[in-house]
Amino acid sequence: MHVVIVGGGVIGLGIAWRSLERGLGVTVVDPEPASKASHVSAGMLPPANELLYSQEDLLRLCLASRERYPSFVEELEAVSGVPTGYRRDGLLDVALDDESLDVLGGLHRFVESVGVTVESLDARQCRELEPTLAPTVRGGLLSPDDGAVNPRELTASLLAAVSARGGTLIRRRVTDVLIDGRAVGVRLDDGTTVHGDRTVLSAGCWTHLLGGLPSGAVPEIAPAKGQILRLRSPEPYLRRATRAVAGGSGVYLVPRADGELVVGATYEERGYDTTVTAGGVAELLDKVRAVLPGAAGLELAEAAAGLRPGSPDGLPVLGETCVPDLLLATGHSRIGVQLAPVTADVIAEMLVSGEVLDVAKAFSVDRFPR
Numbered sequence: 001m002h003v004v005i006v007g008g009g010v011i012g013l014g015i016a017w018r019s020l021e022r023g024l025g026v027t028v029v030d031p032e033p034a035s036k037a038s039h040v041s042a043g044m045l046p047p048a049n050e051l052l053y054s055q056e057d058l059l060r061l062c063l064a065s066r067e068r069y070p071s072f073v074e075e076l077e078a079v080s081g082v083p084t085g086y087r088r089d090g091l092l093d094v095a096l097d098d099e100s101l102d103v104l105g106g107l108h109r110f111v112e113s114v115g116v117t118v119e120s121l122d123a124r125q126c127r128e129l130e131p132t133l134a135p136t137v138r139g140g141l142l143s144p145d146d147g148a149v150n151p152r153e154l155t156a157s158l159l160a161a162v163s164a165r166g167g168t169l170i171r172r173r174v175t176d177v178l179i180d181g182r183a184v185g186v187r188l189d190d191g192t193t194v195h196g197d198r199t200v201l202s203a204g205c206w207t208h209l210l211g212g213l214p215s216g217a218v219p220e221i222a223p224a225k226g227q228i229l230r231l232r233s234p235e236p237y238l239r240r241a242t243r244a245v246a247g248g249s250g251v252y253l254v255p256r257a258d259g260e261l262v263v264g265a266t267y268e269e270r271g272y273d274t275t276v277t278a279g280g281v282a283e284l285l286d287k288v289r290a291v292l293p294g295a296a297g298l299e300l301a302e303a304a305a306g307l308r309p310g311s312p313d314g315l316p317v318l319g320e321t322c323v324p325d326l327l328l329a330t331g332h333s334r335i336g337v338q339l340a341p342v343t344a345d346v347i348a349e350m351l352v353s354g355e356v357l358d359v360a361k362a363f364s365v366d367r368f369p370r
């Protein structure tokens, strides 16, 4: 069986690699693979957040992906020979005021209730773990088995694995999905066509804009803009991925071994605009200075913006559409890097055996009216 995958972000590339491992032929089509949301993403891999309190199906999907991450990365690095920057050396949540301490208390109870190890810390313990934290830190939580991945390295590793396993990458834009009673492939922007037995659409917030799709077959995947900064210091400025909450609003900080410190992110609904604004940068700098006062002296190495792909109900869309042999894998919004391993396995299983893994059943496209 040959599969055509439209879109080579972390979602499309993950599916491509896992499908190749299962013996399928794969062609990925993307004019600029790994250049959009997956390129700017921070790569935080927290065990949970408050958005999951009332989202049981999404929580199960997140936990399934969390469980898969270590072996996914280990197998990927062995095939590609390219590191992913994956680290599981702890994720710290800190509160900067009393109200935020209560928020962390709720998070503690929730995370523990789903079987994840987490420890409460007082202010002194937080600063012992992370000496650059502000003295105003009131307390925190440590999830010792969680962490982060470097999405730029992860996607480079996936691209190398796709190539190593005999997959084809075509660096062109898809203009249309070809449908002849069923999906039979795609047309490219130079007018040529690529045929396949199955076609998977994973083009992020551009998925529903592809030509040739019957009305209502693909729900609108709306972009949610996120601005994000990369600071730099000669040595890592933090030891582990950290989230801070103050006054009901949060910031996350992801250090890399080479001294990069990612500071994220704004959440804005501005269509397909990816302008980096003075206001966006100022908001992030204000937040980081409140948690890490010394960060003001670090180099501002990059300010960027990306578009998170959001489905009409904010949840992923995984699986068969009403068009035979046409599948969707998109709508991962704020957590696509986190959900890449489970998404790749879910879609590869559907392609190979037709089985819908239990964990994916709630995310079918059927939940949207056509």
Ligand SMILES: Cc1cc2nc3c(=O)[nH]c(=O)nc-3n(C[C@H](O)[C@H](O)[C@H](O)COP(=O)(O)OP(=O)(O)OC[C@H]3O[C@@H](n4cnc5c(N)ncnc54)[C@H](O)[C@@H]3O)c2cc1C
Pocket: 006, 007, 008, 009, 010, 011, 012, 029, 030, 031, 032, 033, 034, 035, 036, 037, 038, 039, 040, 041, 042, 043, 044, 045, 172, 173, 174, 175, 202, 203, 204, 205, 206, 207, 210, 225, 226, 227, 228, 264, 265, 266, 305, 306, 307, 308, 309, 329, 330, 331, 332, 333, 334, 335, 336, 337, 338, 339
């Ligand atoms: C600022 C920011 C911070 C984030 N931080 C995190 C985080 O810490 N943890 C986390 O889990 N998630 C995070 N996310 C979310 C995560 O980045 C996304 O959910 C994920 O990258 C989505 O991956 P994707 O492959 O679906 O989309 P994308 O990465 O956007 O990839 C879509 C691909 O489709 C291609 N494409 C588009 N149109 C066509 C076409 N016509 N033909 C062919 N190809 C096409 C594009 O070139 C692109 O490569 C963050 C997002 C942002 C914006």
